[in-house]
Amino acid sequence: MAELMKIKSAEEEFRKKYFYRNREAEENRQRETRAVIRIQSWFRACKVRAYLSHLHKKAVIIQKIWRGFTARACVRQMVKAAYFIMKMNFYEEMAVRIQRRWRGFFVRKYIHDFYARKKYLERLLINNELMRRELDEIQEVQRRERECLKMVKEQTARVYKAHRLHHLISTKQCPGVFNSPFRSAPHEMELLLREVKYQTPTWLPPRSKGCLWDMSDPAEPSFSGTLEPLWIKSTRACDLRPKLPPITRKKQQVKIVKARTITDVAEV
Structure with a gap:
């Protein structure tokens, strides 16, 4: 009986302890659940963070590899483009150099040939020398013509003066002014007065201004039937003046021949 009582008392105590413990467990269950949930969330977060990292x-590795690949591809493309541009520039420079050499050769050979230009300049010098000689001959002809005309003017002036001074000719009774006894030979004016015959002056209308032989004054009297000296007859061929030669060479030679014939006639 005593043991039964002990067992019943122990059972009661066990029930009380179980009840208290269950109550404490129920009281601590929510807190422990929140703690467990926190621990689980932290652990899972650590796992997720580790996995995400x-x-x-x-x-990052994939992006690094891809970006490196794309960058290397871009660099290779840029290098290819730069190399292509460099080759094109080199080819263009070589083409320009070849064109420059060829054009220089073509121009020197066919357009501005040195030897052809040298021959042209030599021919030009020869033509210039011939033209200079021809012009010198024409100038000499014109100078002779001017001298001839000047001589004609002087002789006509002398003849006119002789006509004006014909009354001073020497005669048997009067020796005259120009025929001085102190001279060994008669004066030139005296000889001219002997050649010229006296004629009464006749008034004529004035001649045209375009005439080459109109050297006397229109107001002066003209003497008809006067003695014409030989130098006036010889200078009648000087009426036609030689003009400048034209461009063609044949006509120049003809003009020069005419001028020479004129000079020959004038000299005769």
């Missing part, structure tokens, strides 16, 4: 690292 792992994925991030792998993504």
Whole structure:
């Protein structure tokens, strides 16, 4: 009986302890659940963060590899473009050099040939020398013509003066002014007065201004039937003046021949 009582008392105590413990467990269950949930969330967060960091690292590696590949491809493309541009520039420079050499050769040979230009300049010098000689001959002809005309003017002036001074000719009774006894030979004016015959002056209308032989004054009297000296007859061929030669060479030679014939006639 005593043992039964002990067992019943122990059972009661066990029930009380179980009840208290269950109540404490129920009281601590929510707190422990929140703690467990927090621990689980932290652990899972650590796992997820580790996994995400792992994925991030792998993504960085993939991106690094891809970006390196794309960058190398772009660089290769840029190098190819730069190399192509460099080759094109080199080819263009070589083409320009070849064109320059060829054009220089073509111009020197066919357009501005040195030897052809030298021959042309030599021919030009020869033509210039011939033209200079021809012009000198024409100038000499014109000078002779001017001298001839000047001589004709002087002789006509002398003849006119002789006509004006014909009354001073020497005679048997009067020796005259120009025929001085102190001279060994008669004066030139005296000889001219002997050649010229006296004629009464006749008034004529004035001649045209375009005439080459109109050297006397229109107001002066003209003497008809006067003695014409030989130098006036010889200078009648000087009426036609030689003009400048034309461009063609044949006509120049003809003009020069005419001028020479004129000079020959004038000299005769």
